[in-house]
Amino acid sequence: MSKGSRTSDDVEHLSPRERADRGRAARKQVPRSSHAGFSPAARRPDPVDVIEEQSAARVPELVPIRYGRMTESPFRFYRGAAAIMAGDLASTPRSGITAQLCGDAHLLNFRLLASPERRLMFDINDFDETLPGPWEWDVKRLAASLVIAGRENGYTDEERATIVRAAVRSYRERMRLFAGMGNLAVWYARADMEQIQALVDQRLDKRGRGRLSAAMTKARTRDNLKAYEKLTRIVGGERRFAADPPLVVPIEDMMPGTERDRIEQQLRELVDRYARTLATDRRHLLRQYRVVDIARKVVGVGSVGTRCWILLLLGKDDEDPLILQAKEADRSVLAAHVGESRHDNQGQRVVAGQRLMQAASDIFLGWDRVVGIDGRRRDFYVRQLHDWKGIAVPQIMVPNDMRVFGELCGATLARAHARSGDRIAIAAYLGGGDGFDRALTEFAESYADQNERDHRSLVDAVQTGRVAAAPA
Structure with missing residues (x-):
């Protein structure tokens, strides 16, 4: 049963002209310059x-690590502050056109990933906050992240503006391209690294091309076998x-025997039950593996403190590993501003959003629910820990690289928004001019100022003892 905000289900029954008219009408009501x-x-809350408030539901001994990283x-503060920005975006103008949102579309949540066909892809990676909502919120979070990273690198005002305008222009032009395509063509669209390399080879200098090549090579080594060697x-x-x-604590080191045995049994059962959320062929594959060990792992910045388990499974022998990550899924930070998910299970919310937005998702992506020893229901989503993942390193980028x-x-x-939202209406709203590009360039700088003030507030809170921070 649907309970909250969502993309329109009847938009595809409108004619292309009607959908474009909808976008142009939205532009009149909410001018692009208003962004x-x-x-x-x-x-505004402190x-x-x-x-x-987020930390209250997390593992207490891990919360100081989160603050230390932020x-x-x-x-790094911005990476953990999706909830703060969601509240801020709720007070900004809305076009009234929705799409499935990533909810945390900062630049480090775009990375290299493997498709099921073992091709290296470039796509969005993190969907912990995914929900349907105003498409422009994702674009604004991306734009602000580019400014914040650019400031950290010492880029000039002009260099940062060029980077943001280029990113937003790319979004606008690609959306206009998708608006002219058929539904299946949009659905099949993806960016594999052969296509991307051919494109960026024309745009990057020799050093930049070398960094991209190295990143692709490294990503292909970040698989189950590499994680197996590193973590076991x-x-x-x-x-x-x-x-x-x-950062990594085996389950036998965490708690007394009875409590440990109960949690271990619950996680083993989670693997069995979550298999029902997979396609039948992938369920058959998973059942050829057995769970041999479990550990708690600290991941990311904003996610630190959520319950995240890694599970070691072995197949035909000890050299046939599969490492799964079962990560707690809580209520999206967007829910308070756009409505609750249609999915009762928050893990299912994450998986559904990821499958909708990603061109190709992990073959072991699924969800389940566990009732903790404290009696509280906790939702999880499950995926492979490493599967050819490569992450950008903004600190080593020159301005042209970041552009x-x-x-x-x-x-x-x-492309992700075009799959889930009304691409024709969004394209018509954006138009062929650069009005939206220029508006978001100004927004990104203003929001970067706010982010710096918020970061200072957290630093002050640590220094005064209001909250505790720990390095990790």
Whole structure:
């Protein structure tokens, strides 16, 4: 049963002209120039209070690690501040046209991934906050992230503006391209690295091309076997996760025997049950593996403190590993502003959004629910821990590198929105001019200022002892 905000189900029954008219009408009601700049709402919540509210439901001993990571720089703070920005975006103008949102579309959530056909792709990676909502919110989060990263690198005002305009222009032009395509053509669209390399070879200098080639090579090595070598060791003749506290803690090191046994049994049962959310062929494949060990793992910045388990499974022998990640899925930070998910299980919400937005998803992507020893229901989504994943390193990018990367992100986000939203209406709203590009360039700079103030608030809270931070 549907309970909240969603993309329109009847939009495809309108004619292309009617859909374009809808976009142009939205432009008259909410001009593209209205998206420029950012001013905090009069009753804007204290950013530290927002972060603390999220932390209340997380593993207490891990929360200081989250704060430690967020205080390191304004950019790392931004990565953990999706809830803060969701509240801020709720007070900005809305076009009234929706799409499935990533909800956290900063630049590091675009990366290299493997398709089921073992081709290296470029796509969105993180869907913890996914929900249907105003398409422009994702674009604004991407644009602001480029400015924040650019400031950290010491780029000039002009260099940052060029980067943001290029990314937003790429989104706009790609959306206009998708508006002219048929539904199946949009659905089949994807960006494999052979196509991307051919494009960026014309745009990057020799050093930039070398960095891209190295990133592609490294991504192909980040698979189950590499994770297996890095995360496990032989203990008593059997393969087990190696302890690296507090980042990786084997389950036997965490708690007393009875409590540990119960959680271990629940996680083993989770693997059996979650298999029902997979396609039948993938379910058959998964059942050829057996769970041999479990550990808790700290991941990311914003996700630190959520319950995240890694599970070691072995297939035909000890050299046939599969490492799954079962990650807690909580209510999206967007829900308070766009309505609750239609899915009762938050893990299903994440998986449904990922399958809708990604061109090709992990073959082991699924969801389940566990009732904890405290009696609280917790939802999880499951996927492979590593599957040819490659992440950008903004700190080593020169301005031209970040401009090209931003263009890739903008085009990728447009493809994701085109799959789920009314691409013709969005394209008509954006138009052929650069009004929206210029508006978001101004917005991104203004929001980067706000992010720096919020980061300072958290740093001050740590220094005064209001919250505790720990390095990790």
